[in-house]
Amino acid sequence: MTAKRRPGRYGLRFVALGYLAMLLLIPIGMISYRAFEHGFAAARSSVTTPDALHAFYMTIVIAVIAVVANTIFGVGCALLLVRSNFRGKALLNAIIDVPFAISPVVVGLSLLLLYGRTGWFGDVFLNNGIQILFAMPGMVLATIFVSLPFVVREVVPVLHEIGDEQEQAAETLGANWWQTFRRITLPAIRWGVAYGVVLTTARALGEFGAVAVVSGRISGQTETATLWVAREFGQFNTTGAYTASLVLALIAVATLLAMNLFKRKEAS
Amino acid sequence: MSIIVEGARKEFGDFVALDDVSIQVPDGSLTALLGPSGSGKSTLLRVIAGLEQPDSGRVMISGWDATDVPAQKRGVGFVFQHYAAFKHMTVRDNIAFGLSIRKRDNKEIDERVQELIQLVHLEGFGDRYPSQLSGGQRQRMALARALAVEPKVLLLDEPFGALDANVRKELRQWLRRLHDEVHVTTIFVTHDQEEAMEVAGQIVVMNEGRVEQTGQPTDLYEHPRTEFVMSFIGPVNRRGAMFIRPHDLELLQVPAPDAEEAMIERIVRLGFETRVELLLPDGQQIWAQMTRDEAEFDELAEGAIVYARPRRAKVFEANGEPRTEELSAAPGA
Amino acid sequence: MTPVAPGARAEAPPRPVAWPRLGGAALGRGLVTAYLSLIVLIPIAALVAQSIDGGLDGFWTAVTSPLAVSALKLTLISSAIVVAVNVVMGTAIAWVLVRDNFPGKAIVNSVIDLPFALPTIVAGITLLALYGTNSPVGIDIAFTRVGIVVALLFVTLPFVVRAVQPVLLELDQEMEEAAASLGAGPLTTFRRIIFPNLAPAILAGAALAFARAIGEFGSVLLISGNLPKTQVASLFIYAQIQSGNDTGAAAVSVTLLLIALVVLLVIGRLTHWTLRHDR
Numbered sequence: 001m002t003a004k005r006r007p008g009r010y011g012l013r014f015v016a017l018g019y020l021a022m023l024l025l026i027p028i029g030m031i032s033y034r035a036f037e038h039g040f041a042a043a044r045s046s047v048t049t050p051d052a053l054h055a056f057y058m059t060i061v062i063a064v065i066a067v068v069a070n071t072i073f074g075v076g077c078a079l080l081l082v083r084s085n086f087r088g089k090a091l092l093n094a095i096i097d098v099p100f101a102i103s104p105v106v107v108g109l110s111l112l113l114l115y116g117r118t119g120w121f122g123d124v125f126l127n128n129g130i131q132i133l134f135a136m137p138g139m140v141l142a143t144i145f146v147s148l149p150f151v152v153r154e155v156v157p158v159l160h161e162i163g164d165e166q167e168q169a170a171e172t173l174g175a176n177w178w179q180t181f182r183r184i185t186l187p188a189i190r191w192g193v194a195y196g197v198v199l200t201t202a203r204a205l206g207e208f209g210a211v212a213v214v215s216g217r218i219s220g221q222t223e224t225a226t227l228w229v230a231r232e233f234g235q236f237n238t239t240g241a242y243t244a245s246l247v248l249a250l251i252a253v254a255t256l257l258a259m260n261l262f263k264r265k266e267a268s
Numbered sequence: 269m270s271i272i273v274e275g276a277r278k279e280f281g282d283f284v285a286l287d288d289v290s291i292q293v294p295d296g297s298l299t300a301l302l303g304p305s306g307s308g309k310s311t312l313l314r315v316i317a318g319l320e321q322p323d324s325g326r327v328m329i330s331g332w333d334a335t336d337v338p339a340q341k342r343g344v345g346f347v348f349q350h351y352a353a354f355k356h357m358t359v360r361d362n363i364a365f366g367l368s369i370r371k372r373d374n375k376e377i378d379e380r381v382q383e384l385i386q387l388v389h390l391e392g393f394g395d396r397y398p399s400q401l402s403g404g405q406r407q408r409m410a411l412a413r414a415l416a417v418e419p420k421v422l423l424l425d426e427p428f429g430a431l432d433a434n435v436r437k438e439l440r441q442w443l444r445r446l447h448d449e450v451h452v453t454t455i456f457v458t459h460d461q462e463e464a465m466e467v468a469g470q471i472v473v474m475n476e477g478r479v480e481q482t483g484q485p486t487d488l489y490e491h492p493r494t495e496f497v498m499s500f501i502g503p504v505n506r507r508g509a510m511f512i513r514p515h516d517l518e519l520l521q522v523p524a525p526d527a528e529e530a531m532i533e534r535i536v537r538l539g540f541e542t543r544v545e546l547l548l549p550d551g552q553q554i555w556a557q558m559t560r561d562e563a564e565f566d567e568l569a570e571g572a573i574v575y576a577r578p579r580r581a582k583v584f585e586a587n588g589e590p591r592t593e594e595l596s597a598a599p600g601a
Numbered sequence: 602m603t604p605v606a607p608g609a610r611a612e613a614p615p616r617p618v619a620w621p622r623l624g625g626a627a628l629g630r631g632l633v634t635a636y637l638s639l640i641v642l643i644p645i646a647a648l649v650a651q652s653i654d655g656g657l658d659g660f661w662t663a664v665t666s667p668l669a670v671s672a673l674k675l676t677l678i679s680s681a682i683v684v685a686v687n688v689v690m691g692t693a694i695a696w697v698l699v700r701d702n703f704p705g706k707a708i709v710n711s712v713i714d715l716p717f718a719l720p721t722i723v724a725g726i727t728l729l730a731l732y733g734t735n736s737p738v739g740i741d742i743a744f745t746r747v748g749i750v751v752a753l754l755f756v757t758l759p760f761v762v763r764a765v766q767p768v769l770l771e772l773d774q775e776m777e778e779a780a781a782s783l784g785a786g787p788l789t790t791f792r793r794i795i796f797p798n799l800a801p802a803i804l805a806g807a808a809l810a811f812a813r814a815i816g817e818f819g820s821v822l823l824i825s826g827n828l829p830k831t832q833v834a835s836l837f838i839y840a841q842i843q844s845g846n847d848t849g850a851a852a853v854s855v856t857l858l859l860i861a862l863v864v865l866l867v868i869g870r871l872t873h874w875t876l877r878h879d880r
Contacts, residue, residue, distance in 0.1 A: 008787070009701060016697040017709065019690050023755055024715060030730040030737070031723075077633045084626050092633070098641055100809070101861040103816025105835045106854040109842055110644035113651045113851065120647055145640050199717070206720030209818035209835065213842055226722045226819070233726055233823060242730065245723040252718035259718075260711050319778050339781040346782035352775035356797040365793075366783035410779075417783060 031249060034242040046232075046240035047247065051220045055228035056247075062136070062211075062224065063204035066143040070200050074151025075193060079185070081152070082159040083167075099148045107145050108213025111138055134216035139224070142210035147203040151196035158192035158266070159185075191266035198262060202255040206248065269330035269420040269453050270295045271316060276325035278311055285311040286322065287477035293455060293470070295330070298447045300468035301457045304500070308477040309457045310425055316455065317423050318342045330420060345414030345452075349426040351406040353398035359385070359409050360394040366417035384412040387446070404435040415450065424456035428463065440467050461501050465489070473497050495584050505554040510581040510593070514557035519544065519566060520575040526595050527577035530554075532570050535563065544568060546576055645858075652851035663852035668829070672837035673856065679746065679833065680814035683753040684807045691761025691810075692803060698762070699769045716758050721819025724755050729823060744826030749833060752820040757810040764806030765799055772798055801872045808868035812861040 035043050046052070081093060099107070115121050115132040125132050132138045166188065170180045186193075208226040215222040219231065225244060233241035271293040278286040285308045293299045301309040314320035316327055318339035326335045334342055354362050363384050367377045385394055388408040398406055407427060414422060427443070428436040444467050447454055458464050464471050465485040473480040473488065473496070480500075481493045492498040498511050505512045520527055530546040533553070542563040544556045556576065568574070583591045653660050663669060698710050716724060728751060733743045742748035772795065780790040818835040825831035832840070834857050841850035 012693055013697050013701050013703060016690070016694045017703075020694065020709065020712070023751070023758065024712060027727040027731040027755075028715070031727050034730045073633070073636050076629055080626070080629050080633055084629075086626070086630060092637070095637055095641065097865075098645070101812045101816075101865055102645075102858055103818060103835045103838070103854070105818045105838050105842075106648065106816065106858060107644070109838060109847075109850055109854055110648040112842065113847060114644045114647035120643075141640065145644070148640060202718045206718075206723070206819075208720060208722045208822075209839075212818075213839070226720045229720075229726065230722050230822065241726060245726045248720050248723045249727070252715060252720070252723075255718040256711050256714055259714060317782055319782065339778070340784045340786055342782075343784075344782060346779060348775045348779060350773070350775060352773060352779040354776055354779075354794060365780070365785075369784045369789060413779070413783070 028249060031242055031246050034238065035246045037242075038239055042239055043243040046237065047243045049240075051223065052228055052240065052244065054220055055223045055225045058136075058139070058223065059205055059225040062140050062143050063201055065140050066147055066204045067197060067200050069144055070148055071151050071193065071197055073148070074196060074200075075155055075189070077152050078155035078159055078189075079181075081156055083164065096149050096152050099146055104142075104146055104207065104209030105213060107210040108142055111142055111145075111210075111214050133214055134218065134222055136222075138214040139211045139222065142214050143204050143207050146207055146210055147200045150199040150203065151193065154192045154196035154199065155189055158189045162188045191262050195259060195262040195266060198255055198258045202252065205251060270328075271330075271421060271453065271455070272326075272328040273312065273316065274326045274328070276312065276315055276322045276327070278308075278315060278320065278322050284477050286315065286325075289325070289474075289477070289479055291472050291479060291482065293453060296451050296453055297469050298444070298454045298467065299456075299470045299472060300464035301455060301472050301474060302459070302461060302464040302500075303474035303480075304459055306476075307474040309459075309472075309474045312474070313423050313425050313455060313457050316421070317344050317346045319346070343417070343420045345417065345419035345422045347407070347410050347414050347422070347424040347427050349429045351398070351403075351410045351430075353401075353406050353410060355398045358395050358397055359390060359401070362398070362409055363412045363416050365413060370417065380416060384416055387415070387449075388412040402435075403431050404439060407431065407439065411446075415452070419452065422452045422454040424454070426457050426459070429458075436463075443467055465501070471501075473500060475500070491590075492582065493590060498582055498584070503555075503557070507552070507554065507578075507581075509583050510578065511584070512554075512578040512581045514543070514555050516578055516580045517554070517556040518577050518579055519546075519556055519558075519568065520577055521566070523575050524577055527575035530574055530576045532568060532572050532574060535568060535570055537563075546574070548576075648851050649855055651847055652855040654848050654851075659848060660852045660855075663849040664856050666849070668832070669837060669849065669853050671829075672832050672834045673853065675746065675749075675832070676815050676834040676857075677860075679750050679753060680811050682750055683757055683814045684811045686754060687757055687761045687810050688803055688807055691758070691806060692765050692799065695762045695765035695769055699766060713759050713762050716756050721756060721817070722822070724820040725752055725823040728752055728755060728820070743824060744828055744831060746831055748824040749821050749831055752824050753814045753817055756817055756820050757813050760810040760813065761803060761806035764802045764809070768799055768802040801875045804868050804872050804875070808865050808872075811864055815857060815861060 077092075077096065081089065112133060113119050115125065115138060117126070121132075130137070132141070162185075166184050167180050170184045175183065206226060207224075208230070211224055212227060212230075215224070215227065217223060217227050217231070219228070223231070225248060229241050229244045229248070232238075232244070271291075273289060273291050276286050276289045277284075287308075289308065289312055291312070301312060303309045311320060315322050316329075318327075318334070318337060318341075322335070326333060328334065329342065329344075339346075354365065357365070360381055363381045364377050367380060372380075381394070385391055388411055390405060390408055390412070393401065393405065393409075398409065401409065407430075411424075411427075424443075428439050431439065440463055443456075456467070468485065470482065471485055471488055472482045475496050481488060481497045483491075488497060488501050492501065495511065498504055499506075503514050505514060505517065519530075523529070528548060530548050532544055533547050534545040536543040536545070537560065540560055542558055542560050544558070544563065546554050546556065548554065554576070578595050580595065581593045583593060585591065652663075655662075664673070694713070698706065698713075719727070728748070729743055731738065732740045732748070732751065734741055742751055776794050776798075777790050780794045785793065816835055817833075818839065821831075821833055821836065822839075825833070825836055827836075834853055838850045838853050838857075841847075841853070
């Protein structure tokens with residue numbers, strides 16, 4: 001307000017930005033340095049081994065499945081929460097958030113117990129020759145679990161905000177529920193959905209604890225990118241670990257850019 | 269406590285909010301800063317309060333230079349258009365805020381708050397939160413809060429701007445009476461000329477960051493010094509160089525010197541008042557204002573031809589005093 | 602168009618509603634419930650069942666074993682520290698982002714979300730790159746409890762900032778001006794006007810940060826170095842899974858889950874209570 005308050009303001013700015021720099025920016029800058037410490041060629045060859053490539057492939061396949069499943073579920077669930085009334089709605093609403101409150105390791109453990117040899121569903125699948133644990137299905141289930149709430153949580157407020165007048169207008173003009181959804185609701189919520197998809201993708205790509213438990217971490221088979229990074233780091237193959245980390249960090253930055261873009265689109 | 273502002277200038281980027289503004293507000297007066305939006309009236313009020321620092325110029329409060337004194341030390345009470353109620357505090361705590369900052373003892377605070385609650389007619393609302401009050405009640409609470417610390421000066425920024433028309437009317441009269449009771453030097457900002465005329469003892473008319481004219485309400489109405497003041501305070505017809513108030517226009521049945529032929533386009537009856545909208549031969553539209561009885565006596569009808577003659581008109585010359593032309597002394601045809 | 606007799610309207614069948622209200626909504630509800638059950642509820646039920654496999658005594662024995670107790674204690678203490686730092690720094694960062702102006706503010710603002718977007722294992726490696734054994738700045742927090750706290754600070758950074766920011770943006774600045782005109786200095790204004798209005802948002806952000814911190818795994822895994830003194834609850838659970846002690850792992854997991862739910866619930870109520878006069 002007046003000139004007298006300036007020093008305090010600079011002090012606060014210095015502390016806040018300094019904290020961010022120490023905690024966030026400088027460490028991430030270090031990653032790039034560490035990755036290319038031994039030259040670009042070394043960095044490149046360290047992450048193009050068959051195991052590494054397979055790990056990235058696994059990550060992408062799992063993320064795509066999880067994102068598709070959670071997007072369909074998320075939009076449907078959000079519609080149900082906002083546009084209809086039924087008993088148990090508050091409970092449903094609370095359960096959606098459970099994945100935010102639960103440790104990824106615990107998610108992995110739950111699936112391990114459910115689908116393991118002595119678990120409730122263990123026999124059913126094993127007797128029919130379907131491998132859930134230490135294979136793709138278990139890893140997908142784990143990833144879906146941890147990234148479940150994002151689309152719902154982004155779409156619900158948008159649905160609240162747009163209200164149902166447009167949908168009712170479409171109904172009075174003779175549109176059936178699918179036409180109403182396709183041509184009125186979906187276009188109105190699309191940036192909210194997109195934002196939720198980006199968050200789901202980021203979470204799915206980065207998942208570690210839950211898949212670490214259910215995958216068995218078999219290199220070249222059930223290893224995702226994050227699991228590969230952890231193993232390389234543990235084996236002191238730091239160039240590989242840092243380079244893959246850098247790749248994942250760049251994906252994270254791309255995610256941030258997409259988030260900013262979608263947030264702005266949603267606001268306009 | 270008198271307030272003097274000398275040569276205040278304030279820019280926001282390219283926009284000049286105050287352009288060498290000087291005003292004098294006498295001790296104990298009730299003054300309105302009147303002007304259209306963007307005229308600088310709110311900025312001037314905030315400069316007086318210390319919420320805004322002028323780029324140059326001085327603010328004197330009862331003789332001492334307050335220009336560099338921060339808002340919290342100026343001893344002014346400020347009331348905001350949107351109340352600025354502390355929404356996490358009860359009415360009582362809101363009103364007590366300034367006193368508790370001054371570390372008064374609890375008994376004294378309680379007594380003073382009770383007094384103010386009565387003064388602003390909020391008895392029984394002391395334990396409510398602002399969200400449980402109506403707009404008018406919130407504004408009265410904000411006033412009590414500002415008055416609690418016994419400010420030397422009370423400043424109100426469009427205090428009734430966010431209220432319904434009815435509540436606004438009521439609060440205006442109430443502010444007038446409150447001022448008569450408390451006698452604190454008061455300045456309020458408004459863009460409503462009727463509000464300024466009704467409440468204030470002195471009006472400062474502002475436009476584009478400058479003071480156009482300062483004076484008593486009737487003075488401004490009868491003797492505007494500029495075209496802007498003439499047309500901002502009260503309705504006006506413009507005919508060539510002449511500015512004519514609608515009630516200074518008389519309608520004659522027969523031609524007369526200085527009278528122009530006009531056709532009655534529409535007659536609007538507003539109870540006591542009747543407005544007659546006229547079309548002149550050159551296509552310009554003007555209107556005349558009269559009482560219902562006058563209109564009926566003349567048997568005015570839509571589509572009829574009448575002769576419009578100004579009784580009195582103002583002419584503003586490029587340099588020099590505005591001139592009043594008395595064209596016909598006696599009213600009536 | 603054929604004119605319709607006034608009486609005909611009443612006899613016309615009701616207009617079919619666009620949303621399949623009866624059949625469709627029930628079907629949707631069924632599908633959503635089935636999906637949630639399959640993905641979330643049944644696995645958690647299996648977890649709870651395993652935790653009391655040896656009866657409530659077994660559960661109690663498992664969570665009161667010295668290793669489990671020390672893991673839970675370390676988790677709660679470090680999470681409490683993390684929340685405290687987040688409350689102060691998160692509010693300060695939100696303040697600077699809303700009220701201050703400096704070049705590059707937009708970039709700093711979007712960087713805040715990086716910990717949400719970055720894989721947790723990468724977060725751990727990132728911190729070790731700067732503050733690890735070969736630290737170029739001479740700060741080595743690898744395999745220490747300080748390291749655990751720093752990792753948790755990293756992954757929980759956005760919660761308080763993002764909770765406070767919109768509230769601060771919406772906060773009526775005239776309240777502060779009113780306080781100033783009533784004689785309150787900057788500190789008093791912050792303490793008595795700004796802080797009470799930010800408190801619900803700070804609490805909400807703190808609750809989310811706490812829930813995240815007590816379950817965090819990826820970022821602390823490498824920093825802990827697999828030592829007993831740095832073994833937080835999630836690492837303890839992982840170690841128990843590896844050694845085949847399912848009941849011990851499940852018991853601590855259920856404890857962790859209960860703590861998270863209670864904290865979220867209590868703070869949710871508290872936030873609700875502090876917001877009771879807004880609107």
